[in-house]
Amino acid sequence: MVASRNFFAALSAFLVSATLVAADGANVLEARSADPCAAIAGKKWVAPKDVRACFSHFPVDPAIKANTIEVVNKTLAFHTSVNYQKQAPAPFSTDVHEDLLADLARISHQWYANELDLHIDLSRTLKRLNDGHCVYINQCFDSLFVTYLPTPLVYLTDASGHQSVHIAPEAFNVASAEFNDEIQFWQDALPFPLKGKLSSLSGAKVLAINGLDPLFAVDQNAKITGSFQSLGTRQNTFFSSYNAAATGWTYSMGNFAQQSLPLNDYATLTIQRVNNSRIETVTLPYRSRISSAAESWTDSKSFHQNNCVAIPGTNGEDVYASGSGAQRRELPENPANKFRQAPIPDASVARKHHLNVILDSAPQLDVVLPPGLTPQSPLEGSSGVAQFHMLEDGKTGVLALGSFSASSFDGLSASLLTGLQNLKSQGATQLVVDVSNNGGGFICAAHWLHRIIVGPKATTEPQAGLDTETRDGPLAQLIVKNIIAGADPDVQLLYNPVNWRNASNIGFSAGTDWLQPPVKKVINGRQDAFSQRLGDECQPFDSDPPAEGLFDPKKVAIVSNGRCASSCSLFSITMAKEEGSKTVVYGGRKGVQQQYCGTVGGQSTDFSTMDTEIKTAHLKNNTLAPPDFITNSIQGITWRLGFGLDDPQQPEEWQNHPADVNLPLTADIVNNPAAIWKQVAKTVLA
Numbered sequence: 001m002v003a004s005r006n007f008f009a010a011l012s013a014f015l016v017s018a019t020l021v022a023a024d025g026a027n028v029l030e031a032r033s034a035d036p037c038a039a040i041a042g043k044k045w046v047a048p049k050d051v052r053a054c055f056s057h058f059p060v061d062p063a064i065k066a067n068t069i070e071v072v073n074k075t076l077a078f079h080t081s082v083n084y085q086k087q088a089p090a091p092f093s094t095d096v097h098e099d100l101l102a103d104l105a106r107i108s109h110q111w112y113a114n115e116l117d118l119h120i121d122l123s124r125t126l127k128r129l130n131d132g133h134c135v136y137i138n139q140c141f142d143s144l145f146v147t148y149l150p151t152p153l154v155y156l157t158d159a160s161g162h163q164s165v166h167i168a169p170e171a172f173n174v175a176s177a178e179f180n181d182e183i184q185f186w187q188d189a190l191p192f193p194l195k196g197k198l199s200s201l202s203g204a205k206v207l208a209i210n211g212l213d214p215l216f217a218v219d220q221n222a223k224i225t226g227s228f229q230s231l232g233t234r235q236n237t238f239f240s241s242y243n244a245a246a247t248g249w250t251y252s253m254g255n256f257a258q259q260s261l262p263l264n265d266y267a268t269l270t271i272q273r274v275n276n277s278r279i280e281t282v283t284l285p286y287r288s289r290i291s292s293a294a295e296s297w298t299d300s301k302s303f304h305q306n307n308c309v310a311i312p313g314t315n316g317e318d319v320y321a322s323g324s325g326a327q328r329r330e331l332p333e334n335p336a337n338k339f340r341q342a343p344i345p346d347a348s349v350a351r352k353h354h355l356n357v358i359l360d361s362a363p364q365l366d367v368v369l370p371p372g373l374t375p376q377s378p379l380e381g382s383s384g385v386a387q388f389h390m391l392e393d394g395k396t397g398v399l400a401l402g403s404f405s406a407s408s409f410d411g412l413s414a415s416l417l418t419g420l421q422n423l424k425s426q427g428a429t430q431l432v433v434d435v436s437n438n439g440g441g442f443i444c445a446a447h448w449l450h451r452i453i454v455g456p457k458a459t460t461e462p463q464a465g466l467d468t469e470t471r472d473g474p475l476a477q478l479i480v481k482n483i484i485a486g487a488d489p490d491v492q493l494l495y496n497p498v499n500w501r502n503a504s505n506i507g508f509s510a511g512t513d514w515l516q517p518p519v520k521k522v523i524n525g526r527q528d529a530f531s532q533r534l535g536d537e538c539q540p541f542d543s544d545p546p547a548e549g550l551f552d553p554k555k556v557a558i559v560s561n562g563r564c565a566s567s568c569s570l571f572s573i574t575m576a577k578e579e580g581s582k583t584v585v586y587g588g589r590k591g592v593q594q595q596y597c598g599t600v601g602g603q604s605t606d607f608s609t610m611d612t613e614i615k616t617a618h619l620k621n622n623t624l625a626p627p628d629f630i631t632n633s634i635q636g637i638t639w640r641l642g643f644g645l646d647d648p649q650q651p652e653e654w655q656n657h658p659a660d661v662n663l664p665l666t667a668d669i670v671n672n673p674a675a676i677w678k679q680v681a682k683t684v685l686a
Contacts, residue, residue, distance in 0.1 A: 037300040044290055045182050048262035051145045051288045055116040055262070057300055058308075065118060067630045069108045072122075072136060074626035075607045076100065077473045080530070080641035081653065083523035085129050088654045091593070092229045096654070098128040115308075116141060120261070123361065127226025130234070132358030132439070132565055133604040135226065137339055137634040140308035142361040143260045145288040149267060150175035150186045151201060152240035152257040153214075154671065155587055157664035163590060165206040165214040167271070168240050169667060172199040173370045174251055182287055189285055200273055203667070207279065208270035209256075215589070221255050227358060229654065230595035232588050233562035239587065241561045242369050242671055243437035244402030246343040246384040249374045250365035251671070252437060260361040262288045291363075293338065308632055311335060315628040316611025318618075319492045336606045336634045338363050341439025341565070342403040343385065351492060353409040354537070356566040356603050357440040359636040365437070375400065375674045379426075381419030386412065388419035389674070390426050396681040397428030400673060401449075404567040405441025413448050413543055420452060420550045430555035430685045432677045440566025443603060444538035448545070450574050453556065455549025459578040462505050463536035465570050466642035466652055468602040472518035472529040475614070475624040480515050482617040493613050494605070494639065503533035534640065553579035557684050559676065561587055562594055562659075566604060569597035570642065573652060576660075577645045582684055585659040586669075586676055596659040600652045602642035607635040660684075 036053035040046045076082050088096035103125045112118040119141050126136040152168045168174070175198070176183050187196045194200065209217040222234035240254040252258075256267075268283040295306035312332035319331065330347075337344040341364060342357045344350065379388040385403040390396070399419065406412040423431070431453070447464035454460060470476070479495045488496050497508035508514050518529035558564075558572050562585045575581040576596065583596035607626065614625050644652040661684050669675035 035299050037297060037303040041298050041303070042296070045185070046145070046288050046290075048145075048147050048265050048286050048288045051147075051262040052116070054300070054303065055141055056114045058115040058304060060112050060115055060118050064630050066108070067627060068122070068633060069104055071607060071626045071629050071633070072635050073101070073104055074624065075610060075635045075637060076134075077475060077624070078471055078605075078610050078639060079134055079637035080469070080471045080602075081129075081131060081134065081638050081651070083526045083528050084651060084654065085131065085134075086524040086526070088229070089650070091656050092130075092654050095229050095231055096130050098125070100125070100129065120263075124224055124226075127224060130226055130229045131638070132227035132341070132360065132599040133601050133636050133638040135339075135359040135361070135634075135636045137336075137359065137361050137636075138308075139293075139335065139632040139634070140304070141261060142339075143291055143363055144294050144307060145262055145290055146362065147259040147262045147264065147286050147288045148179065148253065149257040149284055149286055150179060150183065150198060151267075151269070151284060152253045153206065153238065155236075155239050155589070155665065156667055156670060158666070161664075163664075165209075165218075166667075167201050167204045167206060167269075168671065169203040170370050170373060170671060171202045173202075173372070174253075174367065177370070178367050179289075182289070185287065186284060190282060194280070194282060201271065201282070203274040204271040206269055206271055210268050211270075217256070218589075225255055227360060228563065228565070228595075228598040230562060230593070230598050232585075232592045232594045233598055235589060235592065236561050236587055237563070240671060241437055241563070242373070242673060243365055244385055244387050244400040244434070244673075245365060246403070246406060247366070249369035249673075251367045251369045252365050253367060258362065259286070262286075310629050311632055313608060314632060314634075316608050316613070316615050318615040319612060320489075320616060331612065334606065334608050335632070336608060336636065339634060340364075341437075342405045342441045343407065345405060345407050345409065349407075349409055353442045353444055354603050355405060355441060356443050356570065356601050357405065358565045358599055358604070359606075359634070360439075369671070373672050379419065380422050381415055383411070383415040386415045386419060388423055389677070390423060390428060391678060391681055393681060394427055395429045396432060396677070396685065397423030397426070397430070398432045398434065398677050399423075400434040401438060402436075403438055403441045404445045404449075404571070409442055409445065410542060412442070412445055413541070416445070416449055417452055417543070417546070421546075424550050429551075430557075430681070431551045432557050432559055432680050432685070434559045434673060434677065435564045435568050435572065436560045436673075437563045438560065438565070438568040439563075440568050440604070443567050443570065444541070446567040446571035447536070447538045448541055449571055450579075451541070451545050453549060453551050453575070454553045454579050455546070459574065462539050465536060465538070465574060466602065466645070467503055467533045467535060467648070468640040468642050469519070469530040469533060470640045472515045472531045473624075475619065475622065477515050477518070478619055478622065479613055479617045480513055482619065484511055484513060487617045493616055494609070495613055495617075499537065501535040501537060503535050505535040505539075533643070553581045555685060556581040557584055557680050558582070558596065559584045559586065559680055560596065561585065562596065562598070564597040565599040566601055569600040569657075570602075572597045573600065573645065573657065576657070582661065583657075583659045584661045584663055584680055584684055586663040587665045588662055594659045594662045595657045597657050600642055601638040602640035603638070605637060605639045607637075610637070
């Protein structure tokens with residue numbers, strides 16, 4: 001009997017212990033369930049709604065909100081375009097009409113349920129500028145998870161001229177290669193008759209997206225995607241495309257199939273598959289993949305601490321804090337580089353060779369263009385973003401130029417010259433320059449390419465680009481004064497006078513206060529002030545250009561999907577307007593004017609760079625200076641603004657750049673660079 005009592009006592013103790021262990025396990029599960037960031041910690045692929053739950057978990061901290069708006073507001077004092085963008089002139093008057101200062105005041109007083117809602121409003125407010133230089137990005141949210149569908153879309157024209165939206169013919173090849181660890185999820189998500197047959201959707205005609213005309217979704221996206229003034233270009237961003245990147249040919253999924261925020265859970269497509277008369281409806285889930293740049297976390301606290309607060313490089317630094325010359329401080333990498341749509345060189349190269357590059361909330365492309373669409377056998381001189389090809393007609397050379405920047409300015413310049421000379425030696429008498437999705441790069445590389453193609457003439461020497469101006473506010477004036485007084489002995493700062501030349505291309509001396517006197521203007525009813533006109537800082541070039549032009553510019557066709565920006569725009573505009581080169585945009589909706597470039601700017605930069613100027617000039621305590629970002633944020637700006645060729649009194653940014661030719665995309669050439677080049681040679685350069 002005693003033994004029996006001991007047994008039951010032991011059993012009771014065991015059950016109590018087991019209950020406690022089970023309770024502890026349940027508490028852990030309950031804690032993970034209650035903490036939405038813990039629920040997605042360590043996972044590569046998750047549902048967008050689960051990412052959204054994590055992002056929405058954080059209430060707005062009034063101090064952080066106030067800090068963010070103050071940094072953005074005060075950084076805009078350096079942005080050349082803010083008053084122009086209040087109401088752009090025709091042909092962009094209906095595209096650009098954002099009173100940014102008024103909207104920032106609205107946001108500062110508005111209540112938001114959480115940090116994500118605040119971010120969406122602030123981000124989209126900046127995107128309404130339709131200016132890829134002036135963008136607000138927060139790495140706590142933007143592309144921390146990238147959200148995908150396996151069905152990128154294209155906009156095709158059939159033999160009768162009818163246009164319609166299709167799932168890209170190469171969709172399954174792209175998705176199965178890029179998402180091989182998740183493709184089965186989408187296979188299993190298809191309705192029963194199509195389960196496991198995702199490949200059969202490739203090429204299907206899309207009759208409706210979420211029950212509405214597909215073009216409604218295209219137009220809704222164009223309202224929020226930003227980056228380009230032209231409606232046609234923003235519409236084209238919805239669809240897939242390609243780029244000659246530094247790592248090889250890449251594939252852009254388009255805004256329908258790749259999104260930087262996890263805001264959509266499903267897309268319901270009404271389709272007609274290839275060689276099938278049946279109308280079918282499929283609902284596919286979006287899936288969110290974690291970025292390789294995300295810092296790991298275990299719960300909401302560590303998520304926010306590791307991914308949402310400022311990191312080295314978010315804010316600028318005094319470059320002379322450790323001395324000058326060999327003792328000068330090396331600054332941490334600028335986080336904005338991740339979002340610049342071009343390869344970014346070492347900081348020392350970028351200081352010498354200034355950049356004009358757009359920013360985007362999605363990082364540079366890294367999805368691979370399928371082998372069947374990749375151009376083969378590049379010629380001698382091809383390197384990274386510059387690829388050279390000769391067409392079978394024996395007279396058409398091709399330069400596929402995915403960017404105007406590379407790790408080395410000298411290397412890119414040499415590659416451009418060698419490749420073009422090689423094309424000419426092989427008999428090329430006409431040239432296709434494919435700048436699809438070229439986000440810009442070295443300003444002087446654009447000038448160099450213009451010069452070597454057309455040769456020495458009044459439009460290329462002593463200047464092959466646009467005159468520019470920078471904004472001349474009181475803080476900028478103080479920076480220049482302090483530099484003249486000795487704040488920048490090693491010429492590390494943008495505002496150093498020796499970097500620049502006047503409109504007569506005469507360089508400023510170290511003691512020139514080039515922001516005096518300011519040129520006062522009234523823009524859209526607001527007082528503003530700009531510097532004197534600045535000339536060309538590129539010539540003489542580091543290498544000698546050829547004594548004669550390599551091609552007749554009237555036998556040059558510049559080809560893209562309209563997404564040619566920044567330094568790409570500087571090149572395309574001067575070639576088209578001054579030299580008579582043809583411009584071609586492939587794709588796009590009938591009746592919508594296609595612009596061959598956009599977001600011209602003159603020179604782009606960002607808050608961190610401006611903050612370095614301010615701190616190095618010992619002006620951080622000035623009331624005009626923006627504070628440091630508390631958040632893991634980036635604010636881009638246009639620092640110099642190029643002025644027009646047709647109307648030199650107005651910025652080139654909002655002048656018209658209509659494409660000479662709008663090339664319809666058909667099923668046999670879409671996202672096939674070589675097929676597009678052949679068509680351009682046949683129809684445009686013939």
